Amino acid sequence: MPTPLTTLFNLGRSYSLWVYQWGLACCAIEMGAAFGSPRYDVMRLGVIPLPASPRQADLVVISGTVTDKMAPSIKRLYEQMPEPKYVISMGSCANCGGPYWDSYSVTKGVDQIIPVDIYVPGCPPRPEALLEGVVLLQQRIKNEDMGARWRGEGTKARTAKPIVVGGGPIE
Amino acid sequence: MSDTPSAPELVHDTTREGVVTAMRAALGEGLIDSMIKPNDDVWVRVSADAWQQAGRVLRDTVGCEYFCFLSAIDWLPSPYGRGEDDPTAPLPERDSTIKQGYTGGSTRMQVFARVTNLQKHFGVTIKADVPDSEPSIDSWVTVYAGANWHERECHEMFGIDFNGHPDLRNMYLPTDFEGYPLRKDFPLLARMVKPWPGIVDVELLPGDDADEPAVSIEGEPA
Amino acid sequence: MTDLADRQKLSYIAAQAADARLNVELETEGMTLNIGPQHPATHGTLRIIVRLDGEQVIWAEPGAGYMHRGYEKLTEVRTFPQVTALVNRIDWLGSFANEVPFILAAEKLMDVEAPPRAQWIRTILFELSRIANVSLFLGDLGVQLGAITPVFMAFRDREYVLNLIESATGGRFHPNFDRIGGLKEDLPAGWITETKQVMKKLRNFCDEIENLLFGNEIFQSRLRGIGVIPAEVAKQYGLSGANLRASGVDWDLRRDQKLPLAYDKVDFKVWTHPDGDSFARCWIRLQETREATKIVDQLLEGIPSGSVMAKVPRIIKVPEGEAWVSTENPLGEMGYYVVSKGDLGPFRVKIRSASFNNISIVPWVLRGVYVPDVISILASLYFILGDIDR
Numbered sequence: 001m002p003t004p005l006t007t008l009f010n011l012g013r014s015y016s017l018w019v020y021q022w023g024l025a026c027c028a029i030e031m032g033a034a035f036g037s038p039r040y041d042v043m044r045l046g047v048i049p050l051p052a053s054p055r056q057a058d059l060v061v062i063s064g065t066v067t068d069k070m071a072p073s074i075k076r077l078y079e080q081m082p083e084p085k086y087v088i089s090m091g092s093c094a095n096c097g098g099p100y101w102d103s104y105s106v107t108k109g110v111d112q113i114i115p116v117d118i119y120v121p122g123c124p125p126r127p128e129a130l131l132e133g134v135v136l137l138q139q140r141i142k143n144e145d146m147g148a149r150w151r152g153e154g155t156k157a158r159t160a161k162p163i164v165v166g167g168g169p170i171e
Numbered sequence: 172m173s174d175t176p177s178a179p180e181l182v183h184d185t186t187r188e189g190v191v192t193a194m195r196a197a198l199g200e201g202l203i204d205s206m207i208k209p210n211d212d213v214w215v216r217v218s219a220d221a222w223q224q225a226g227r228v229l230r231d232t233v234g235c236e237y238f239c240f241l242s243a244i245d246w247l248p249s250p251y252g253r254g255e256d257d258p259t260a261p262l263p264e265r266d267s268t269i270k271q272g273y274t275g276g277s278t279r280m281q282v283f284a285r286v287t288n289l290q291k292h293f294g295v296t297i298k299a300d301v302p303d304s305e306p307s308i309d310s311w312v313t314v315y316a317g318a319n320w321h322e323r324e325c326h327e328m329f330g331i332d333f334n335g336h337p338d339l340r341n342m343y344l345p346t347d348f349e350g351y352p353l354r355k356d357f358p359l360l361a362r363m364v365k366p367w368p369g370i371v372d373v374e375l376l377p378g379d380d381a382d383e384p385a386v387s388i389e390g391e392p393a
Numbered sequence: 394m395t396d397l398a399d400r401q402k403l404s405y406i407a408a409q410a411a412d413a414r415l416n417v418e419l420e421t422e423g424m425t426l427n428i429g430p431q432h433p434a435t436h437g438t439l440r441i442i443v444r445l446d447g448e449q450v451i452w453a454e455p456g457a458g459y460m461h462r463g464y465e466k467l468t469e470v471r472t473f474p475q476v477t478a479l480v481n482r483i484d485w486l487g488s489f490a491n492e493v494p495f496i497l498a499a500e501k502l503m504d505v506e507a508p509p510r511a512q513w514i515r516t517i518l519f520e521l522s523r524i525a526n527v528s529l530f531l532g533d534l535g536v537q538l539g540a541i542t543p544v545f546m547a548f549r550d551r552e553y554v555l556n557l558i559e560s561a562t563g564g565r566f567h568p569n570f571d572r573i574g575g576l577k578e579d580l581p582a583g584w585i586t587e588t589k590q591v592m593k594k595l596r597n598f599c600d601e602i603e604n605l606l607f608g609n610e611i612f613q614s615r616l617r618g619i620g621v622i623p624a625e626v627a628k629q630y631g632l633s634g635a636n637l638r639a640s641g642v643d644w645d646l647r648r649d650q651k652l653p654l655a656y657d658k659v660d661f662k663v664w665t666h667p668d669g670d671s672f673a674r675c676w677i678r679l680q681e682t683r684e685a686t687k688i689v690d691q692l693l694e695g696i697p698s699g700s701v702m703a704k705v706p707r708i709i710k711v712p713e714g715e716a717w718v719s720t721e722n723p724l725g726e727m728g729y730y731v732v733s734k735g736d737l738g739p740f741r742v743k744i745r746s747a748s749f750n751n752i753s754i755v756p757w758v759l760r761g762v763y764v765p766d767v768i769s770i771l772a773s774l775y776f777i778l779g780d781i782d783r
Contacts, residue, residue: 023437024438024460025437025482025778025779026482026485029486030565032548033548033551036544036545036548037548037549037551037552038545038548065460067458067459067462068345069343069459069461070438070460097361099478099479099482100462100463101361102361102362103359103361103463104352104357104359104463105343105344105352106462106463108361124565124567126565212717214715236628236629237628237631237644238629238630238750239728239745240728240743242730242743244732244741244743248734249469253470253736253737253738270734272713272715272732273714285717285745289628289649294717315629316626317630317631319753320750321753342457342458343457343458344458344461352466353466355469357466
């Protein structure tokens with residue numbers, strides 16, 4: 001694909017993300033503060049936090065503890081999202097099980113169920129950390145190769161390494 | 172609790188002593204043991220057969236109409252300790268004598284419940300032994316309607332059956348979950364695979380006194 | 394009344410009767426509707442399965458457990474300070490309030506009392522967490538009924554309280570500030586004057602919400618007379634907090650219990666309402682938020698000076714025994730039954746959470762209501778999923 005076209009598409013996609021909020025636990029409140037409060041406004045980044053269903057979203061933020069009982073719902077709702085889709089895992093419970101790592105009913109990290117693009121560590125991460133995650137995701141989208149995505153190489157296996165907020169430059 | 176250690180009988184708690192007297196009058200042999208901490212709390216242990224009757228006595232005679240909670244305790248010391256064992260070494264020998272708490276007991280598991288009297292502002296903790304061979308006890312659903320959910324949770328966590336409960340399904344765990352998690356011999360698998368890296372260092376640092384306070388900070392005047 | 398209106402009324406009644414006859418004759422089957430577990434209107438992952446006949450609910454069953462993290466098992470393998478850090482996350486909106494009963498139970502077993510300054514600061518932070526929690530409830534109430542504006546105002550005003558808590562403890566929520574014997578450290582300079590300013594702002598917020606929501610005709614007609622819970626049923630199910638007081642029962646653990654907190658040094662009013670419907674529950678929470686700001690103002694006037702930590706050994710081993718402490722948390726009565734065997738950590742902790750009992754009444758209260766009322770009754774009962782599922 002010609003580069004100006006790719007750049008244009010990527011620019012458009014990165015500045016008009018529709019976020020599906022999967023707010024499970026305490027991180028959902030910080031996510032709500034990031035998305036809904038006038039102080040850590042996320043709409044200034046172009047991200048609209050109001051899609052009514054996963055079928056209209058391109059980004060899902062999984063915030064909170066993922067239990068084994070909830071895991072099938074997450075998988076089902078992830079599959080309902082249309083490509084291209086991105087996943088931000090927010091909080092240490094979604095990253096790796098968090099403070100409940102040894103519990104009998106907690107999935108140790110949402111990346112056991114769905115592929116994750118950005119990890120935002122914290123318990124709970126500040127709303128600014130989540131916004132930084134969104135900005136890093138936007139930078140990654142701008143550097144994406146749309147042709148590869150359309151040919152299907154991006155969907156089968158996420159070849160790019162996932163980003164951890166606070167952990168170095170983007171590729 | 173204001174009595175000196177040398178004279179523990181000085182304080183009389185007439186309200187709570189009245190509770191024990193009323194229960195003994197109503198249950199007779201059913202009331203096995205009791206313990207009062209004056210002006211603090213009262214514990215009562217009844218036999219498993221008198222469990223439902225004791226609930227009715229508490230609700231009607233003693234006036235505890237408010238149902239706080241119902242649960243169980245497994246008194247077996249955990250064979251896995253606090254989950255800090257080295258997973259490559261075999262499991263160390265641990266003391267497994269069962270020692271119950273306040274008001275004693277003779278079985279491994281006990282159900283206990285708490286009800287409150289809103290007029291006179293006191294609460295009663297009531298316990299009962301659950302037979303080891305076949306853990307089951309009467310249900311409290313006819314006495315307090317709120318016991319429904321508490322007994323469901325107790326059943327799925329401990330494996331105690333409640334006779335007379337209308338619907339003893341799992342509440343929290345998926346239907347195909349095997350085992351009873353809150354029993355002490357149910358291991359936390361994540362800890363068996365990888366020991367907890369934050370084991371508390373119980374040795375004192377050189378130069379520290381065992382009774383030294385953790386921090387001492389002076390506050391600012393208001 | 395004109396003849397036309399009368400005729401219209403009669404024809405309307407006749408149509409309803411015909412409909413009813415038709416339903417009886419056809420025997421249409423009810424529909425089973427699954428609300429949740431992920432739904433913008435529930436406070437988290439609660440699944441309600443309702444069986445409907447037309448628009449009316451025949452029976453309803455909440456399916457909890459989607460946030461069950463196994464707290465009671467986890468406390469058995471942690472030390473007391475580690476349990477304090479974990480227990481913050483049960484009621485995740487007003488988290489300081491979760492630590493307090495656990496610490497008080499451990500202090501009861503150790504026979505240690507925190508110094509007066511620590512007790513007063515604990516009470517102030519407790520009331521601040523109540524304000525943070527319930528102000529979000531007031532905002533969320535609007536969202537449940539379809540009004541989206543109050544939630545932005547609630548988040549904005551909650552930020553002030555969270556900033557206060559953060560400047561004192563280091564964490565916006567999940568402060569992990571309480572320790573056995575006192576607090577982690579003292580208040581920063583200037584905190585008291587700042588808090589007084591914030592309390593004024595929050596009283597303004599309460600007035601704004603009252604004008605915006607509670608006077609609204611739609612709000613009143615959707616909540617008045619819906620979901621009535623009589624006092625006897627409330628006591629049997631163990632409803633607590635504003636839910637119990639809305640049914641007319643005068644019971645507030647801050648006033649009716651003797652605990653080492655500073656509640657006996659302040660004057661506050663306990664609000665009750667005789668109706669027991671959804672409107673009463675919401676209204677009482679609004680009044681309680683205002684009352685909490687007044688309590689904080691009174692407490693700020695007279696904080697005693699002194700240390701914030703009693704003399705406790707560096708490594709805490711709590712002696713053998715059992716203790717039960719419960720406090721009036723923002724959601725209701727939350728209590729911990731701590732069984733200790735003289736070890737570094739507890740032997741068994743039973744966490745009595747308020748929302749578990751509050752939601753156990755849902756099958757009883759949702760019989761015969763309409764579907765939109767399901768959401769508004771749940772909103773008025775106010776639960777947090779972490780509190781139900783622990």
